[in-house]
Amino acid sequence: MKKLNVKLIDFWIVIPYILLLGIGVVMVYSASFYNNMMVGGSTTQYLVKQAIFAVIGMVLCFLGYMLKTSILKSRGVITILAGITIPVLLYLVFKGILVPSNKVNGAFAWVNLGLFNYQPLEMAKVFFVMYLALVLSNKRKVLMDVTFKEMLRTNVQQIVILGGTIFLVLIQPDIGGAMVLTLISIVMISASTIPSKLIISMDVSLVAVVGMIVTFLFTFKPGHFAQSYQYQRFLAMQNPFALERGAGAQLVNSFYAISNGGLFGVGLGNSIQKRGYLPEPHTDFILAIISEELGVVGVVIVLLLLATIVLRMLLVGIRSQNVYTSLVMYGVATMMMTQIFLNVGGLLGIIPLTGVTLPFISYGGSSMMILSLALGIVLNLEAEEKYDSIKLR
Template sequence: MTGPDSAGKEKKQRNGAPDYGLCLVVLILAGFGLVVLYSTSAWNGQVKFADPAYYLKKQLLATSLGLAAMYAVSCIDFRRWKNLAVPGYLISLVLQAAVLFFGDEYNGSKRWLSIGPLSFQPSEFAKVAVIVLLARVISGRGKKIVTLWQMLGVMLPTLPLVGLVGTNNLSTAIIIMGIAVILIFVASPGYLRFVFIGAGGAGFLAVFLSLESYRLERLAIWRHPEAYEKGYQTMQGLYAIGSGGLFGVGFGGSLQKLGFVPEAQNDMIFSIVCEEFGLVGAVLLMLLFVLLVWRLYSIALHVQDLFGCLVVTGIMGHILIQVILNIAVVTNTIPNTGITLPFVSYGGTSVLFLLSEMGLALNISRSHPHGEHGIC
């Protein structure tokens, strides 16, 4: 029997304070990203658009919209998104299919849709759609994913979207698949099955890479970037990292951003961070991402709702995968795949949806009683 006191307690838990630690880390990352972006993109902006603040203005607008979206989403009960999981996923499929037929192509990649003067990347929305959909599917099963067939059944809905995204954006397809694997891993009690999934994934990736000669060429460039013309960007990025030393050349002092690292404000922005702020600055930035992941982990650990726990876990997986892959690409640890650094790289759609995800995590953080372990 539920009395007034228990009802009041439930309401208090539902309307508790958000995770201010998470909010602070997100604001610091967003602010740092704008500062670094201006330093990195000023030369390109001046040369291409006669405006050194061109990229900063566009990113500042997207960040402002993202912060507004973060606040709005943080005020909406996260359970309401469960009913929008399937429609959101279907919309994502339609948008991704539209890219194939009506998409805009930039730098050889067709990833954008334009509506009047505005353009956006549907693949960024696809990441959020997959997180919410799989959280609903897994929570509907009561976290009962025991057999390999059950695991494959949960992953099956994501495959059409992964296929559509992968036709023109392999890196995002890998991120979406990684998010799915992380959520299934959290929901599955065993570990041995993931060995078979990993082996199958590696085999599929090997076949996929061998189907196109340019993908095999990318592997060769990764091994010996100095021997290929297309390894120029990688080499210049490594020069930037090396020239930064321990403390860097100082804010605004990068030479590699002056046209040596092509489109430095995008995927390779971490190399400019290393050049201007040195190893110390790069480590501090990575620690900020560690703090962000830790706060998300803490929320997932304590939330009492399985759907909410899985949503935060998916968001955490998204951030973790993208940061690791971007830094690995810039340092030439893995082949170049064109992955942006969250909150730092230039990209309005990316920062808008990332901040929206943070708003969702903040709302979920309001629902758990502090000091108690959650259902995950």
């Protein structure tokens, strides 16, 4: 029970986390009640669900915090994470191929569990962080002096598992999710003990390959790709007002919401764009509703709370003397930072819409619970280091 010592708890993470959960519950209700009322449903439907997700999230955060670090570092945990991620991704891919009409927003990424929809991508993010942290920390001495060929030869299993998982997410298709997993991998590998020259050559090669693939797709526009939901989102980003009645509708109404809000907003509950103009405003575009109702001030507060958590994890990772702890910190920070960038960049029209949720704010059970678990693990590893340092005094 040593971890219940208040001195071991990082309140720079805990307080912003709790505040974000509260803001998320309130804003999900504000963004969803009007549409629910119009269709004759309960106006508190999403409020109740999001509140339940928040409570479950806090419980998972606590459990992640209380687990023994030896359990977190065990291969058994990695095997369990892989077992509830990769087979489900395979199932979704095959189901999407066999029954393409059941895709939602152009992708087949969820499994209906009754109470909520399970998105294996969220678990894949934690799996990537824990798996890479374990492998890279265990091989830290070997990786200090390794050539590119030796690294490929000795890490075939890891490359196949990670690359295969990213591929399964990509062909759902979920480009945003594949980007998050790829960036987690790049950051954690770059932060490992692999020689800098090798990391730079790997990163440059990866960027070149991705660049060539993207260039090919958007230059030659293969038939299937040109008709895809993802390509339409790219066109919408380039000129949303030209596609206002089609793929650009969400982005245009997001702009209207941001413009309406101004500095201080129109008041909580008074958004116009959530009233049938902005589809599903309680999910990917909830920050646009926050901007309209609470203004720039409200958006800045939310982003500052998120930034506090991310920056705190990066700081703890930099200060840590333990390779495993540092890598977990960098991995979870990258997970959150990438989601924030993809969500905010999408609703501002800087990048194509990816369907990525805003951490702890957007409606969604899988995202809320997995991110909370990840924060619990982060707090756990930090507390363990603090306890060890206190014992050495």
